[in-house]
Amino acid sequence: MAPEVPAGDQLMTVFARMGGLLLSEDTVGSTLTLLTSVATHAVPRAAGAGVTLTGAGGGRQSVAASDALVLTADTLQYQLDEGPCLAAWAERAVVRADDLGTEDRWPRWTPAARAAGVHAVVSTPLVAGDAAVGALKVYSTSPGAFTAGDEHVLALLAAQAAVLVTNVQSYRRAGRLGEDLRATLRRRDVVNQAKGVVMGRDGTTEEAAFAHLLALAHRDGVSVHDAATRLVASAHRRTR
Template sequence: MDTELPLADELAAVFARFSNVLLTEETVANALTLITEAAVLAVGDAAGAGVSLLDAKGSRSSAASTSSIVARADSLQYELGQGPCLSAWASGHPVDIADVRTDLRWPEWGAAADELGLRSCVSVPLLSGNLAFGAIKIYWDKPKAASHRLIRLLELFAAQASIFLVNVQARDKGRMLSEQLKSTLAQRDVLSTAKGIVMSNRRIGDHDAMLHLMARALNEDRTLQEVAEDVIGSTPGLDT
């Protein structure tokens, strides 16, 4: 039996609030600002959030943050060439710091973050297919060991944010989509189809269908894409 997890419910509610605005947003800068605000709402107890888009060499092309302190913490990573955001982008996997005073992976950045009053952080990559094109960072002003559940929540958040950003980038640049962007949009179509199946089978609305898929992804420790493909694959008469 599926269990609707509170975190999935909160995440679905956050995106229900921001989705209409994000899907019609015409500039990357404004979309990034909205995503940082949504990230703080999704987590609840964070000191702030930041998001950066990076090119193939790891240089920032766009960035946004919820405060000047977060903006400075983010900028220091690129000035020093070290930090959780760059590591999440380079590896394509989440990176968490329970306490900058005891985590010695990035000593210069950790000391600087501590001086800014930031003690812990989770950074999750923004992915287009298998390629990272940026990262979302959540900061706390106290030590915090991120649970597996929280990291999974942020991965789901980043996956949804990536879809919004791909759409905005395509409109903002006014050019043909690359194959990677086409792949990401195809993933969005799979998710939409899966939501439609859940809505029909369970006789529920769009919001509740998204909540159901997120809860299942969290419960089964899988990605939204994997769950959506499974829903479609188990429905007779549908080709993936």
């Protein structure tokens, strides 16, 4: 049986908000910030919570953090290239350190984090399908602060956050593809207009009109689209 989940009303609130979210950078950012607040309150001894997202090029960024302690602990991980958050993301598994005073998995990050006031941490990966996109973590200023129930709460929140983030990434990619398609159609439309101008002016076929555009492009050292744009603009000026 799964451990009892505290702050059920808070969890339902954030899940409902995620489920009905209109995808945009602002709404996603505000929802992830809400998630860190819920995580901080749902895990009784958490001093703060944060969300790290990772990029295809290896970049890491704290996109939401409840306070300065979280940002400090996260930044140390990015600078030193080690720590529980990065381990959770790389291993796609929950990583928990109950006492940084005896922790030896991250020999550079651990003493730096302790000096900043962190003494325990739980981090869980953001995984949706085959993609690991980051991690959700909570820090504590006291050793022995976290339980299996806390891990369960974070796993629930992380699952929702992962779906949200991957949906936004897909939406963004689709937007780029859509813009590329629209640009291609616009270029094609200009070329078709230019062919129409040549066909009407010279009484020639579509193939001959396109050959004329190719010749213009070659002569001027420009693309066919640029040659077509110039020809259409010139035709418009003459009709004014």
